[in-house]
Amino acid sequence: MRNQIIAVANGKGGVGKSTVSVHLAGWLHDQGHRVLLADCDAQQSSSQWLEEANPDIDTVQFEKADDILDSLQEHAREFDYVVADGPGSNSETSRALLMVADLAVLPCKASLLEVRALAEATKILMQARKIRGGPPPATIILNMVQPRFKLAAEMKKAASALRLPIVSKPWILRQVYADAPGQGKFVWKMGAAGRIGAAEVQKIFEELMPEAIATNRQSSRSKKEAAS
Ligand SMILES: Nc1ncnc2c1ncn2[C@@H]1O[C@H](COP(=O)(O)OP(=O)(O)OP(=O)(O)O)[C@@H](O)[C@H]1O
Ligand SMILES: [Mg+2]
Structure with a gap:
């Protein structure tokens, strides 16, 4: 699929939107896609972080909702993923x-x-789906999860009430993620400290977007070539 716009959204502050966005943009780029990071936060921290982490990835800043509605889809035409x-x-x-x-x-x-607060955030998701007659599909990524954490029964209930899928691998609370923006790096460029995080992030993104994995794209291309 081409020109896909992925919104990393949760009206609650400090839940990991920028951390997920910067790493997802970097990962998609490494899979061989043309990627644009649209930084829609007035603080513009993710575009600065990504420009340091990989200046080859394009960034654009949006300050107003109107500008997003007017021109984000046009920007997307030149990229595989925004x-x-x-x-x-x-x-x-x-x-x-x-x-x-x-x-x-x-x-x-x-x-x-x-998770209960997310119910509030999903209200605007549900409104968008109602107006658009279906899309966008949505997936939850659990972040800042303590190692050896087990999803409590109450949390599972609260999450399932939202009727949204949750990526099975949680994004663990690790110092290396907290250090990454200050160093202007992706965790997979942070040496030994980043190794576990890098493997974790890779698994999460592979589950989230299997169609974007480089080897899957190559194998579907070679199948097409073999068929022709
Ligand atoms: N898994 C993690 N482990 C440790 N620290 C994390 C993790 N995820 C994010 N952080 C840190 O938590 C803080 C908030 O994360 P981030 O900036 O990604 O959230 P945000 O949702 O974009 O916040 P805002 O709503 O302010 O834009 C940052 O300092 C970030 O480095
Ligand atoms: Mg942010």
Whole structure:
């Protein structure tokens, strides 16, 4: 699939939207895709981080919901994937993103209170789906999860009430993720400290977007070549 806009959205601040966005943009680029990071947060931290981590990946900043509605899809035409990093509070911007997104990724901290708060954030997702007659599909990524954490029964219930799939591998709470933006790096460029994180992030993205994996693209291309 081409020109896919992925909105990384959750109106709650500090849940990992920028962390997920920057790494997802870097991972998609490494799979051989043309990627644009659309930084839709006024703080513009993810575009700065990505420019340091890999200046070959294009970035664009959007400050207004109107601009997203007017021109994000046009920007997307020149890329295979647009990863849009949503803001932590401006619901108009999140709403605009969900109106143009082909996929919504909702990072959420793994606590009962946070999952319950996500119900609030999913309201605008559901409104967008109603207006658009279906899309965008959405997936939750649990972030800042303690190692050896087990999803409590109450949390499973709260999450299943949202009727949204959750990526099976959680994104663990690790110092290396907290250090990555300050160093302007992806975790997979952070040496030994980043190794476990790098493997973890890779598995999460492979599950989230199997169609984007480089080897899957190559094998479908060679099947086509073999058939012709
Ligand atoms: N898995 C993790 N382990 C440790 N630290 C993390 C993890 N994920 C994110 N962080 C740190 O938590 C903070 C919040 O993460 P991030 O900036 O990605 O969230 P955000 O949702 O984009 O926040 P905002 O709503 O303010 O834009 C950052 O300092 C980030 O480095
Ligand atoms: Mg952010």
